[in-house]
Amino acid sequence: RKADNMASTDSEAQSDATVSISDFSSDEQKDEEENELKLTFCHRCQCQCCAVMPLVMECICCREINEVQGEMLRRGVNASCITEVDSFQTCCLNPDVLRVAYYAYVDHHGRMEEATSHERYRYIAYRQFVRLCWGHLGRAVRVTLPSCAVNKIRSTFSAPTGQYVGFLYPALD
Template structure:
């Protein structure tokens, strides 16, 4: 069954007939149309800058430490992690106090917990949670669905470990849990967004994360 038509001014298009790139461009155009061009924005006539000299010393020291974990799993304590592209995502379940507290006694990894197996690593339950959370009727043949399902699984994990956090409050999901979710709901092109904070991308991109 086709989605409801998307209306933009006098333009009406059957949403389901658009490619992913066409949908993306349409949404970006709608978002940008709500804001004035930066050239005419009086809020920040002169963007503040930081002298490069003040960044050099702090950047060189922190960069070396940050890169130590990228591309390897020597930091993994549960033997279930996978290499991650950023330092922030390169975290094992045994390095996060709240997550470690939920690892069953005698087990090595959070992915061995009964609740993780039944609620997060079970495709049928994640699909049900997706429907409950978003109340969307889009068909599961939509190529975007696995991305939505991964997001649902991650939200379920966060709710289990931390409870309700509210908007703009994010927590890192350990690499081992991310690995299992990606195995169940893989991206066909193996392209994953990863952990993003609100200032990691342009405002026009926020609708996609």
């Protein structure tokens, strides 16, 4: 009976190992598919300013978003990328404009105590970009920002560690 139990245990262990290996293969396949989608994005980018982002959903060009294209049309600019448009540079990259926008944010939401200066600038710049292209979205409404805009804001107000948060879904609370 001990031999039977050991054989049974060995086959269960083998089965567990097989599941783990197949799970790994499945995860590996998903990673490959995701990388392929990201490479497709690089070829799909029309503004020539995008970079591959960590999440596939973040790999979107400004030329693919109607609201961003609308902002470019409103300005009557024939720029290849939203980051070249004066309204983007003024509203999203100008430290003085961002400082004033931060004060308005503080009036409604309170101070961002834990954030560094550059984190505050990036956060407010992303909010400014949303307001510029979409207007006011409302509480807990999120949109994916184009890779080119995110990268321009990040390069202007870079994190010393090079680590960034990326897209977050709103809390379920």
